[in-house]
Amino acid sequence: MHLVTLIKGDGIGPSIMDEAVKVIDASGAKIQWEEAHAGLGAHEKFGTPLPDATMASFDKTRVAFKGPLTTIVGTGFRSINVALRQKYELYANVRPAKSWAGVKTRYDDVDIVIVRENTEGLYAGLEHYLTPKKDIAESLAVVTRAGSERIIDYAFKYARENNRQKVTVCHKANILKYTQGLFLDVARETAARYPDIQFDEKIIDAACMHMVMDPKKFDVVVCTNMFGDILSDLTAGLVGGLGLIPGANIGNDAALFEAVHGSAPDIAGKNIANPTAVIMAGAMLLNHLGEHKAANRLIKAVEKVVSEGKYVTPDLNPHSKAGTIEMGNAIVDAME
Structure with a gap:
């Protein structure tokens, strides 16, 4: 069982992270999620965008899976992403970009x-x-x-x-x-x-x-x-855009995995956000944990769903009636 700090983030973060967690859990990997908070939502709830409890969780697990965060605008607040990278010496930011069957470019x-x-x-x-x-x-x-x-x-x-x-x-x-x-x-x-x-x-x-x-x-x-x-x-x-690009932040003894796009508050709660990037970041997380079989199952399922173009979000297929949740369900079904 792998213990992983889960930060759902702001804006579309909670909705796409819910689908990513659902897909990862269905991949066969044994993950125990420890939910923590950061970003605008954390600031509104705890008075700080990066609570001590979140840092304590990351200190313990040394692995985090993070949704997009909104950087607070105002004196005294810097980028939470930069703060996490520097504190945990996550010196390598790895961002793979690969063509997708079913995505016209x-x-x-x-x-x-x-x-x-x-x-x-x-x-x-x-x-x-x-x-x-x-x-x-x-x-x-x-x-x-x-x-x-x-x-x-x-x-x-x-x-x-x-x-x-x-x-x-x-x-x-x-x-x-x-x-x-x-x-x-x-x-x-x-x-x-x-x-x-x-x-x-x-x-x-x-x-x-x-x-x-x-x-x-x-x-x-x-x-x-x-x-x-x-x-x-x-x-x-x-x-095909940031909605397809995962990212890993790797250090000598800690790692953080995320989508590289922003929190897109204008489409939060509309069930139209593309979860592909953060799900593929989940595959990078699984490979980091040594769960290679589960990672491969996940990647093949995502590629199948994107290639077919039926149960994908509107940014991938303007004629699709599917949303974030339906795409996540389709990826789970593709693994089964």
Whole structure:
């Protein structure tokens, strides 16, 4: 039995997470869920977006399954996602984007995994004003050798363990010669230790162009925090949108799994939110726990339902009368 912290989140979070839990429970894996709270709902109920009880649960389980959270707007509140990643050193953000049968896009053979450094870079949160008038602001991009080594080594190990052929580092070392230059230097050093994996390096703006023109040129992509954030949304667009993209946040002794899309409060409670991304994040969770058979059953069931296009949410098929709950039920049925 695996003990997992369950954070349903805000907006559409509870509805899509209910379907994900239903599907995971039907997969054959033995999960004991320990529900905790975070985000806007937690702030309204407990006076803080990240209650101590939630942190205590994650401290104990070291594995969390999380729905989308609304970041509180206002002084003193920062992104809960960033806070969790930094506290638990969840340094590797893994976002796979793969073409789906039944989802019409410009390409039908995309299979790219973005490996994004998750704790440093411009998202380290080191910002301040330089003048009392607050008319000049400065953000510090922090890139360390240790942080670069662990994320780039993770990317190469991921490629090797998942039978991937190539790792591409995306950078801006031609302009940011210290921070991005350090990241690129470490990538070159690391690549030399993995002679069985092809290595490529691309300047980030050129990488965006090439990725749109010919996605087949990319396999595993590793980059610093903000570039990874942007590229993972780009790859989502190549395969049908954020509603299909799962994410894993991996550290040395803790991991958090989630959909990468937002909380979409405008469609909360309407039974139309697409649960695919968070269900596929559940498959990543199962693989992390060693429940590979259950993960494979889940993935095949989701692929079957999406391919058939009958019991899917309207964003996947405008003619579908099915909603979030009906899609979850169809995936459970497909596993049986």
